[in-house]
Amino acid sequence: MYYIGVDLGTSAVKLLLMEGSGKICNIVSKEYPLFFPHPGWSEQNPEDWFAQSMEGIKELTEGIDRKEVAGIGFGGQMHGLVTLDKDDNVIRPAILWNDGRTGEETEYLNTVIGKEKLSQYTANIAFAGFTAPKILWMQKHEPENFKKVVKIMLPKDYLAYRLSGSFCTDVSDASGMLLLDVKNRCWSKEMLEICHITEEQLPKLYESWQVVGNLKAEVAKELGFSEDVKVVAGAGDNAAAAVGTGTVGDGQCNISLGTSGTIFISSKDFGVDENNALHSFDHADGSYHLMGCMLSAASCNKWWSEEILKTKDFAAEQAPIRKLGENQVFFLPYLMGERSPHNNPDARGVFFGMSMDTTRADMTQAVLEGVAFGLRDSLEVARSLGIHIERTKICGGGAKSPLWKKIIANVMNLKVDVPENEEGPSMGGAMLAAVGCGEYPDVETICNKLVRVVDTVEPEPELVAKYEEKYRKFRKLYPAMKELFR
Incomplete structure (x- = not known):
């Protein structure tokens, strides 16, 4: 069987095709634009991620029996704020991990709420790139947009949603939002209150190797894949890279x-x-x-x-x-x-x-x-x-x-x-997919076998x-x- 690892990077999506043995069969990279609307700002269009990923997967799997693809896993740029409305339309360009616009919001969280409380709630303090300060920025500067927000997700999770229809994230990526109780692997109710959002607006949490769903019928048809292809939660890029390097x-x-x-x-x-x-x-x-x-x-x-x-x-x-x-x-x-x-x-x-x-x-x-x-x-x-x-x-x-x-x-x-x-991340994504599909019993085992x-x-x-x-x-x-x- 084949497994696909999707590394949703800042400049390009890199896709890797791996056999269950760990043999890498193909690697494809597709670039997309990065926008800097103001000094220190950094944005991308989530639709570009999906379009280039779909094109890349088609190119990646040319010349193989596409019915042999068993699973897709992810590594992805962390912290980015992706917001969808009630019709699943992207409300505004994604605000990325390296965006520095949230200085005031970060200062508010670290000084008014306090670093001690933040660390108690999430094991971390606020950094400008984290997701929670971006949510506060959007509330203050784009209130009309914020009123439309029904779903809040991270970049790679937008791909998982478009591919499977599952509104999901994994705990490694969610750790970088400043919304997760990292120790207990659940959403922090205190942080949700601070950011004026509800748990319903946030994705369901999974471990990185867990299956979140199967490919949507129309996506499977377009790619020439079986509808039984499993979509696995994946991980933030650094955790995925860590899996890829053992x-x-x-x-x-x-x-x-x-x-x-x-x-x-x-x-x-x-x-x-x-x-x-x-x-x-x-x-x-x-x-x-x-x-x-x-x-x-x-x-x-x-x-x-x-x-x-x-x-x-x-x-x-x-x-x-x-x-x-x-x-x-x-x-x-x-x-x-x-x-x-x-x-x-x-x-x-x-x-x-x-x-x-x-x-x-x-x-x-x-x-x-x-x-x-x-x-x-x-x-x-x-x-x-x-x-x-x-x-x-x-x-x-x-x-x-x-x-x-x-x-x-x-x-x-x-x-x-x-x-x-x-x-790194693309290999890790494919390895997580192999674990999710049952090819290996757990993450440590596949790392010991393949790296x-x-x-x-x-x-x-x-x-x-x-x-x-x-x-x-x-x-x-x-x-x-x-x-x-x-």
Whole structure:
């Protein structure tokens, strides 16, 4: 049987076709536009997601017996606000995870409601990208639109709804809404009251591997699939990537170098850091995880190369970089503000330390190192909790760069294990579908069977020491500039 993993990303939907054995048969990517109607705003049209996903699934399954497709699972960009009216029409463009418009609402939740109460209700505090502040923003700024809201959902759940008719979400993705009681895996009644919404407006909650329904008859007919194809809840992109890289069970770590950058630590036990610098979320394996998320990671390198240097040849830009740990140029990677650990939507990107002999390669190196330092900030929070990490998996577009993997290993002093496939969320979505369809008994089993490490990048003691000194300097830059970002 075949399983489809749908990774609904920020710039494109990536679709993966997997056999039950774990063999990847095909991968297709379909792009769609991203809109920035005001500085710091970020929106997409949910209809674009569905249209491109349908086209992508058709292309993905060309040349196979489509009746052999058994299940579809998801990984998806988190936190986005998708609202539907009584006729299931999208009310307004989706407000995305990297949208920074909710500064006032975030401040209200953290100061008036209070971080202590938020953490008590949801295990997290408010960040500008989370869904709850967006709901409050819509109430205040678009009251006529808000009156029409009958269904509130997350991006990947819009696809599940269009494919199956099931109004659903999973606990890992719902954890990022600031509406979920993460510890008890249920909606927080207190948060619903604070946001003036009802439980009826929110989707039914599932574990990530659970079946939410079958394909609608008309969708199955259009795709040439059986109506028995199961639609599985799926997971938020980072939890799905963790499944795809085998980061399940206790004390496992994954670093994702995608549009955003994350450090993801799986745990059998529920836990919260006292400053809520890391997110405490439910995991797709039925347990929990801690996650540090920076809003701009591989997107920093994409911006630098494509917008500033006007090239898409990332490898050629990195080729002249030789002297690691000796760069005098620093880069603060806060192009869209920052989440972990600073929680500051007003933060911005900064180059620091240029001189007359600074080269193009130095600047490129600074961008790669700045992202690594930003991820190290979150790792330090985890270490302060007594969490001991010695190695990490890695995935995402940035993980295709051998140089960047080497920088990550030495900045963080971790062994970096490279999985056989770096598809992350789409692979995780397909694996969750295989569990939901009964091909495997649970998430840990499929991870143990299918995920293989093909390379390990080891930190080098001399380079680790050099980067330790650089990191200490990097840590002083944000506090020095914080007031200037206001």
